[in-house]
Amino acid sequence: MQIKQSVKLNKPLIHCITNPISINDCANMVLAVGAKPIMAEHPLEVAEITAKSKALGVNLGNITDTRMESMLISGKTAFENKIPQVIDLVGVACSKLRLEYAKKFISQCHPNVIKGNMSEIKAICGIKSNSKGIDVGECDIVTEKNYIENVEILKKLSLETGAVIAATGVIDIIANNTDAYLITNGCEMLSMITGTGCMLNALIASYISSGHILGGTVLAIALMGICGELSQHVKGNGSFRTELIDNMFSISDNVIIEKIRYKLK
Numbered sequence: 642m643q644i645k646q647s648v649k650l651n652k653p654l655i656h657c658i659t660n661p662i663s664i665n666d667c668a669n670m671v672l673a674v675g676a677k678p679i680m681a682e683h684p685l686e687v688a689e690i691t692a693k694s695k696a697l698g699v700n701l702g703n704i705t706d707t708r709m710e711s712m713l714i715s716g717k718t719a720f721e722n723k724i725p726q727v728i729d730l731v732g733v734a735c736s737k738l739r740l741e742y743a744k745k746f747i748s749q750c751h752p753n754v755i756k757g758n759m760s761e762i763k764a765i766c767g768i769k770s771n772s773k774g775i776d777v778g779e780c781d782i783v784t785e786k787n788y789i790e791n792v793e794i795l796k797k798l799s800l801e802t803g804a805v806i807a808a809t810g811v812i813d814i815i816a817n818n819t820d821a822y823l824i825t826n827g828c829e830m831l832s833m834i835t836g837t838g839c840m841l842n843a844l845i846a847s848y849i850s851s852g853h854i855l856g857g858t859v860l861a862i863a864l865m866g867i868c869g870e871l872s873q874h875v876k877g878n879g880s881f882r883t884e885l886i887d888n889m890f891s892i893s894d895n896v897i898i899e900k901i902r903y904k905l906k
C-alpha cells in the first residue's frame with residue numbers, strides 16, 4: 642500500500658515503448674494509478690526521454706525496426722542511470738526474431754523485471770513451449786498440479802538474469818531467485834479484451850518506479866486481477882475494458898486487502 646500511495650503522491654513519469662494495439666489503454670492505466678505516461682519511440686529522442694523518466698516499460702508486441710532500435714537505446718539508458726525497467730516478452734514463443742531480440746535486450750539492458758505468459762517464459766529459457774500466437778499454449782498453462790516445476794523455471798531464470806520474473810495467466814507467478822508469489826486473482830474476461838498483458842506491463846513500470854521491484858510487480862499483478870473481478874458485471878468486453886480502467890482508478894486499500902489471494906512459496 643505504501644508503494645501505491647507513493648506513486649499517487651509523486652506522479653512519476655513512466656516511459657513506455659509499446660505496440661499500437663493497446664497503447665491508449667496502457668497510457669490510461671498509468672494515469673489510473675496516478676503516474677504520468679509518455680509513449681515515445683523515435684530512436685533519436687528516446688535516450689533523452691528515458692533519462693528523464695522514473696521507469697521504463699518495453700513491449701515486443703507488433704515489433705518494428707524502429708521500436709527494436711529504440712527499445713535497446715532506452716534499455717541501455719535505463720540501466721546506465723539505474724532507472725527501473727520491465728520487458729514484456731509478447732510473442733517470443735511464436736517468433737524467432739522476437740526471441741533472439743529479447744535475449745539480446747536482456748543481456749545488454751539487464752531489465753529489473755522480465756514478464757510474459759508461461760509459454761513465453763519457457764521459450765526465453767530454451768524450454769520447449771506450445772504457444773498459441775501471443776497467448777499461452779494449453780500445455781503450458783500454470784495449474785495447481787504443475788506450479789512447483791514452473792516456480793523452479795522462474796527462480797532459475799531470475800538467478801541467471803538478476804531480474805524478477807513474472808509469468809501471468811490464470812495463476813500468476815512472480816519470483817526472484819529465492820521466493821515466489823502465486824496470485825490467483827483474476828477472471829476469464831481479462832483474456833477477452835486485447836492488451837491486458839500490455840496494460841499490466843505499464844502498471845508494473847509505474848509501481849517499480851518506487852524502487853521496490855518485487856513488491857511493485859506483485860502489487861501490479863494483484864491489482865489487475867482484483868480490478869478484473871470487480872468489473873465482471875458488464876454486458877460485454879467493450880464495457881469491461883472501461884470498467885477495468887475505472888476500477889483501477891478508484892480501488893481502495895480496504896478492497897485490495899479484502900480481495901487479494903496470494904501464497905508465498
Ligand SMILES: Nc1ncnc2c1ncn2[C@@H]1O[C@H](COP(=O)(O)OP(=O)(O)OP(=O)(O)O)[C@@H](O)[C@H]1O
Nearest residue numbers: 809810811827828829831832835836837838839865
Ligand atoms: N483466464 C484468466 N483467469 C484469471 N486471470 C486471468 C485470465 N487470463 C488473464 N488473466 C489475468 O490477466 C492479466 C494478463 O495476463 P495474460 O497472461 O492474459 O497476459 P498476456 O497473454 O500477456 O496478455 P495480452 O497478450 O492480451 O496483452 C494477468 O493479470 C492475469 O492474471
Ligand SMILES: Cc1ncsc1CCO
Nearest residue numbers: 660662702703731835836
Ligand atoms: C493482438 C496483439 N497482437 C500483437 S500485440 C497484441 C496485443 C496484445 O498483446
